[in-house]
Amino acid sequence: MLKGLNIAFKDLKIESRAREIFISMVVFSLLILIIFSIAFSDLLSSASKTATVASGVLWICFIFAGTLGLNRTFATEVQNGCMDALKMCPIPPNSIYLSKVIFVFLLMLLVEIITIPMFSVLFNYQFTAIIWVGIVILLGSFGFVVVGCLISALVIRARAGEMLLPVLLLPLSLPVIIPAVSATSGLLRGEDIFSLMSYIRLLVVYDFVFFAVSMLVFEYVVED
């Protein structure tokens, strides 16, 4: 666990110097927002109509930006044989996985923190129940990143791996994305959190299941 944090810290340090992944994630996410704000420009006058599209627009931004980030997570390790060096370290292979989850999760959080106020600005929309929305987005992003890091490690060895990642990742992470999107849109429409508990429960269950399964199988992915 602690060793995973060390590797994540290393990644964050590289990223804070180069900022290549983070900048492209944020810019990409904002570009999607702008395209949507052009497409839905008629809705801007009505807050209730904006509320119905908000959850979809936001999650598309997060997921696309997240996929972009996931594409690069293991690619940086493959350069210069860094992955082999990591495998030689006296650490369980799980901590490599854990470090990547922490790293991408933090990147996604930063992107989300920037995207949500920008959504408010571009769509002229006042968020309600922001704490619950935040919790749902946290849970959803975590589940997405958990699956994403595993698939990212899988496809890095495949031909045209970067093409394959979204194709494998999007259907696989749908058990997390469906409840996250539904719960977010319910909250933004002003529904009570308790009426959405079935989604939250499903989200938490799938977060755990994906995390547990990934931790169990990851060592087979890197074993060579």
Place this chain on the structure above:
Amino acid sequence: MFTVLMLVVAFGAIFFYLPVMKDSAGNVLDSSFNIFYFHMPIAIVAYLAFFVVFVSSILYLRENDSKWDMVSLSAAEVGVIFAFLVLATGSIWAKAIWGWYWVWEPRLTTSLVLFLVYVGYLMLRTALDDPLKRARLSAVFGIVAFVSVPLSFLSIRIWRSAHPLMFGGSLYGQDGGGLEGSSLLLVLLFNMLAFVMLFIGLTSFKFQNEKLGRELEMAKGR
């Protein structure tokens, strides 16, 4: 051969043996309901196929025997075809009853996703060149992919769904309609058996084929 015979009898039973279906109010149901006797066995077989992929993937990682890799591949290929047939038969029925081929609702969405996940599985296999690496990585994917199967299976019970529920109850107190009368159940069970036999037959064909293919590769390499 026996499987073919069973399928013929099963299909014949659907078209000629089944009595006229009535709903709880006594109205005669449309004959389009007959497709249910294909739809449900095919769906069960698709889930079964993905379960076989899941189990043989675990066994491959445990025992490192390429036999299990071939089982995974065969079951996944047959499973994808059956998953597609579930969508196709369901759509035909939906067109007749709902008026649309496709509605966005939990059961249909999760079934489509299941189909796409295992298409992804086959795509991953073709993208990996080294046989050992292919076997290991696709086994990992086969295990993770199975996570979405229970969601598809239980979706009509967790969410309010337009998809009919035949057996058991849902969280929302909607009860399964069930099938009245032993002749209906008999036809359903017989069809299920026939389709399971078909699955076993197709999978073992594919397995033999794959095995011969690998032996040929070995012989060529020598």
